Amino acid sequence: MLHFKNGEKSCEIANDSATLHDVIKALGLDGKKVIAAKLNDELMDLSRNVNEGGEVEAVTTDSPEGLEILRHSTAHLMAQAIERLYPGTHFGIGPAIKDGFYYDIDVAGTITESDLPKIEAEMRKISGAGEKVSREDMSKEDALKFFANDPYKTELISEIDAPTVSIYKQGEYADLCRGPHVPDASKIHNFKLLSIAGAYWRGSEKNKMLTRIYGTAFATPDELKTYTKRLEEAKLRDHRKLGKELDLFSLHEEGPGFPFFHPKGMVIMNTLINFWRKEHLKRGYLEIKTPQILDQQLWVRSGHWDHYRENMYLTEIDEKTYAIKPMNCPGSILVYKTQLRSYRELPMRLAELGIVHRHERTGVLHGLMRVRCFTQDDSHTYIEPSKIKEEVTAIMELDKYFYTKVFNFKYTVELSTRPEDSMGTDEQWEAAEAALKDALESTNTPYTINPGDGAFYGPKIDFHLEDCIGRTWQCGTIQLDFQLPGRFDVTYIGEDGAEHTPVLIHRVVFGSVERFMGILIEHYAGAFPYWLAPVQVEIIPIADTHIDYAKKLQDTFNKCGVRVEIDTRSEKLGRKIRDAQIQKIPYMLVVGDKEQAENKVGVRERSKGDLGSMTLDEFKNVLENEFDPNKD
RNA sequence: GCCGGUGUGGCUCAGAGGUAGAGCAGCGCACUCGUAAUGCGCAGGUCAACAGUUCGAAUCUGUUCACCGGCUCCA
Numbered sequence: 001m002l003h004f005k006n007g008e009k010s011c012e013i014a015n016d017s018a019t020l021h022d023v024i025k026a027l028g029l030d031g032k033k034v035i036a037a038k039l040n041d042e043l044m045d046l047s048r049n050v051n052e053g054g055e056v057e058a059v060t061t062d063s064p065e066g067l068e069i070l071r072h073s074t075a076h077l078m079a080q081a082i083e084r085l086y087p088g089t090h091f092g093i094g095p096a097i098k099d100g101f102y103y104d105i106d107v108a109g110t111i112t113e114s115d116l117p118k119i120e121a122e123m124r125k126i127s128g129a130g131e132k133v134s135r136e137d138m139s140k141e142d143a144l145k146f147f148a149n150d151p152y153k154t155e156l157i158s159e160i161d162a163p164t165v166s167i168y169k170q171g172e173y174a175d176l177c178r179g180p181h182v183p184d185a186s187k188i189h190n191f192k193l194l195s196i197a198g199a200y201w202r203g204s205e206k207n208k209m210l211t212r213i214y215g216t217a218f219a220t221p222d223e224l225k226t227y228t229k230r231l232e233e234a235k236l237r238d239h240r241k242l243g244k245e246l247d248l249f250s251l252h253e254e255g256p257g258f259p260f261f262h263p264k265g266m267v268i269m270n271t272l273i274n275f276w277r278k279e280h281l282k283r284g285y286l287e288i289k290t291p292q293i294l295d296q297q298l299w300v301r302s303g304h305w306d307h308y309r310e311n312m313y314l315t316e317i318d319e320k321t322y323a324i325k326p327m328n329c330p331g332s333i334l335v336y337k338t339q340l341r342s343y344r345e346l347p348m349r350l351a352e353l354g355i356v357h358r359h360e361r362t363g364v365l366h367g368l369m370r371v372r373c374f375t376q377d378d379s380h381t382y383i384e385p386s387k388i389k390e391e392v393t394a395i396m397e398l399d400k401y402f403y404t405k406v407f408n409f410k411y412t413v414e415l416s417t418r419p420e421d422s423m424g425t426d427e428q429w430e431a432a433e434a435a436l437k438d439a440l441e442s443t444n445t446p447y448t449i450n451p452g453d454g455a456f457y458g459p460k461i462d463f464h465l466e467d468c469i470g471r472t473w474q475c476g477t478i479q480l481d482f483q484l485p486g487r488f489d490v491t492y493i494g495e496d497g498a499e500h501t502p503v504l505i506h507r508v509v510f511g512s513v514e515r516f517m518g519i520l521i522e523h524y525a526g527a528f529p530y531w532l533a534p535v536q537v538e539i540i541p542i543a544d545t546h547i548d549y550a551k552k553l554q555d556t557f558n559k560c561g562v563r564v565e566i567d568t569r570s571e572k573l574g575r576k577i578r579d580a581q582i583q584k585i586p587y588m589l590v591v592g593d594k595e596q597a598e599n600k601v602g603v604r605e606r607s608k609g610d611l612g613s614m615t616l617d618e619f620k621n622v623l624e625n626e627f628d629p630n631k632d
Numbered sequence: 633g634c635c636g637g638u639g640u641g642g643c644u645c646a647g648a649g650g651u652a653g654a655g656c657a658g659c660g661c662a663c664u665c666g667u668a669a670u671g672c673g674c675a676g677g678u679c680a681a682c683a684g685u686u687c688g689a690a691u692c693u694g695u696u697c698a699c700c701g702g703c704u705c706c707a
Contacts, residue, residue: 112636113701197702198635205704209635212702240700244643253680253698311706356707361633362698364705374707462707474707512707543664570664578668592666602666610667 002053013050021046021183024058033060033219035182036069043069045135045180061187061219071096073133073182074123074191074217075103080131080173081122082107082213091175092152092201092210099227099470100216104199106152111211116193119213123191126171130186133170135179140165147176152201190224191217194231239521240367246526246583248517248534249368257365257372259514264534267563268517271532273353275406275630276377276510283398285351285379290331292355296321301487302330303423307456311358328354329481329506332380333488341492343384346502347391351379353513368518369473375513381505382490388503392439392461392478395507399463399476402509406629407520412472413445414462416453423457423483432480433459455506457483467522475511475519480504527584527606530626537623538580539566539601542573542592549596553589556616562623581606586626589619 002013004023011026020037024030024046037044040054043065059066075094078101082089086107094103105111111119138146140157143165147153153176157165168177170185182188193215201207218224235241243249248265251258261269277287293315299305304312304326313324325331332350341348357373364370383391403409415436418429436459440447447461454460463476481504484490491499510516520532530536537557541550550566557564565585567576573590580588590602594613601619603611614622 110636195701196636199703200634203704205634209703211635214702251699256698358706361705363633363635363703365699370706376707477707508707510707515707540667542666545664572663572665572670573667574665575669576667581668588667590667594666604667 002050004050004053004056006056006058016049016051018050019046020044020048020050020056023050023056027056029056029058031058031060033062033066034058035061035066035073035187036180038065043180045133046183047134048180067217067219068096069180070182070188070219071101071217072177073185074188074215075101076133076168076170076173076175076177076181077123077126077185077188077191078119078193078213078215079103079105079175080126080170081119082111083173085119085122086111090150090152093156094175100194100214102199102212102214104201104210104212106208106210111196111213113196116196116213120191120193123188127185127188130184131170132184133168133181135181136167136169137164138167139163143167143176146174188217190219190221191215192224192228234522237522237525238367239369239518242521242526243367243518246521246534248521251367256362257360257370259368259371259373265517267534268520268528268532269513271630272510272513272516273377276353278630279398279402280349280351280379283349283394284347285349287351287353288332288335289352290328290335290354291325292357293317293322293324294331296323298330298334299323302333302484303457303487304330307421307423311360313357313359324357325354326356326358328352328356328376328378329380329484329504330488332378333484333490333504336380336382336490337488341382341502343492343494343500346492347381347383347387349379349381351377354378368514368521371512371514374515377508377510377513379505379507381507382485382492382502383505384492384494384500385503388435388480388505389439389442391505392436392480393443395478395505396439396443396445396461399509403463403465403476407523409465409523411463411465411475413440413447414450414453414464415440415447416450416455416460416462418459419452419454419456421456422454428482429459432482436461436478436480455479455481457481465519467519473511473515473519475516476509477507477511479506481506528586530586530623531628531630533584533586534563535565535583535585536563537565537587537589538576538583538585539564539589539591540573540576540580541566541568542590544568544570546591546593546596550591553591553601553616560620560623577604587623 004011004027006027006029009027013023013026020039024034024037036059037046038057038059061067061070079091079094082105088108090106092104095101140163143157144154147157156176165176166179168175168179168181193213195214197212198209199212200209216227218227246264247262249259249261252260308326312326315322315324332352335350354376355373356376360370360372381391403411417433458479458481460477460479462474464472465475466472485501485504490502492502494500539550539553541547547568554564554566577588584606586606588604590604595601600613600615603614603619605611
């Protein structure tokens with residue numbers, strides 16, 4: 001006799017061939033949305049036979065766990081449909097992921113996006129037929145025999161560290177899988193195949209490239225609809241599309257990965273940079289500028305030649321090899337070393353808006369997010385080892401102010417540890433990693449560890465901002481460096497009169513100013529807050545007779561530092577408003593006979609609409625109250 | 633770099649072996665207008681580049697380049 005309970009409810013089952021589903025029913029937990037169960041906190045199929053009692057929970061598609069199972073089962077459903085339509089296809093892995101699932105397949109010939117509806121239709125057929133899903137445990141030997149014709153499954157099975165593996169079958173389709181899965185395919189309704197892409201087997205470039213099909217599934221049709229709408233919304237926010245429409249920047253075949261910034265894009269970039277300068281001056285940073293092209297020998301000494309050469313552009317001057325800088329650190333060090341430094345000068349924070357060039361492989365370029373030339377809002381801080389925690393904490397505060405207070409971003413923090421290709425001793429790395437951990441923990445900053453992802457010269461803290469599609473972008477980073485100071489004989493004279501080696505902290509806040517702009521474009525969907533908007537106020541004369549008055553207004557506002565434009569086209573009012581609206585200009589000033597006579601302006605705000613007539617002073621006051629971190 | 637897709641006027645896109653089309657934008661003319669598109673007219677393209685097949689190629693084939701979706705890599 002086995003005892004089961006769920007909160008207040010309980011039941012006893014004598015039959016030793018009872019399934020978890022029987023238990024769920026006996027406990028009165030059954031329902032349409034129930035697709036799996038938990039027995040003593042372990043996720044299981046409903047069809048599992050029970051051989052121990054305990055706490056039972058029904059898992060529905062409403063829970064994150066249930067949704068994951070649903071998606072994983074949808075991946076299997078897709079695989080079954082593909083096997084029917086493309087016999088002889090071999091299957092790799094097909095997991096549930098953040099917003100859906102994928103399956104990597106090795107198919108003879110090619111599948112293109114236009115084939116997806118066909119596969120979807122087949123999936124609906126199987127789901128409609130309510131194909132049952134069953135689990136079977138097998139010894140590894142049997143499983144290897146069973147999947148003898150399947151090279152990928154064979155590889156996976158032989159790496160599993162257990163005597164038995166489980167196989168899931170639905171109709172003619174069988175797959176190696178840990179499970180659990182939905183009890184039958186009829187549970188799967190609200191799914192959609194999304195896209196197709198190549199993906200290396202097991203994520204390694206050395207392996208064969210398989211075809212990956214992405215899809216998603218949800219518990220309800222509404223959730224699926226909401227999700228596909230979100231994808232459409234994300235497309236509308238695409239910074240490449242908005243960059244073109246708002247005339248911010250352009251990309252050309254003549255310079256792949258080298259963006260061209262237009263006047264309006266430069267307004268945004270310069271406003272960001274002004275803000276950045278102001279905040280850094282406040283915090284004791286000193287700004288420097290170092291050359292684009294430097295002698296190869298410098299890069300040999302810095303270690304970049306050994307660890308970063310494939311990303312560097314080279315050139316020759318007077319028969320000597322020079323490199324176009326991919327990083328700003330060696331230049332900063334040369335500046336530091338122009339004088340003998342005292343501990344009294346430390347921490348010395350040498351900031352640089354350094355333009356760096358890095359050779360990125362063709363396939364990775366992406367608008368402003370991934371380019372070959374970008375501006376790092378860099379700083380190299382030379383510091384006594386005992387002050388690391390204090391300085392790192394101050395940088396984290398600066399980051400927090402930028403990201404959350406000024407731009408309203410959510411972000412997550414990662415600690416990246418020693419990579420395979422790196423310089424330095426174990427002790428140095430341990431000390432550096434411990435220092436960063438200490439700073440994170442003493443400020444109660446939640447973080448995850450990203451093993452092996454540090455820079456070649458030291459571990460780092462990375463800040464990842466989340467964009468509108470839920471993609472994350474690395475922006476800020478704080479990197480500790482115990483290597484370069486030694487390599488370059490960087491020193492300071494300590495209180496004791498002796499020479500010491502400082503620690504070097506590399507850090508950026510925006511990361512790449514270009515990328516940060518791209519993220520902002522998507523974040524704001526092109527509707528930049530007042531302080532960043534390229535055109536802040538559009539003056540709209542109703543008829544040609546009002547242009548003179550409009551010009552007088554423009555003059556007045558220009559003198560107050562407001563960015564103003566006039567729409568002098570001989571178009572109707574509605575048209576001019578529409579165009580200003582599409583350009584997402586924060587304020588429109590409609591001026592006609594009435595305004596001209598009363599020396600007023602008709603104010604329209606891009607999202608609130610018509611705010612009525614105001615005197616100039618009243619409107620100036622409205623502008624004064626706009627958020628502008630560059631004002632104070 | 634790898635897999636798949638795409639490349640037609642400034643922009644968005646149609647055309648698919650017989651020599652290029654629309655809407656928007658631009659320019660001109662008329663209208664002088666009150667809160668999201670006024671009307672008429674004009675001009676604008678060696679159909680990404682190069683090679684090939686063909687009597688004839690934007691259209692078929694190949695190569696290259698760029699872009700898009702991913703993979704790998706990354707700020």
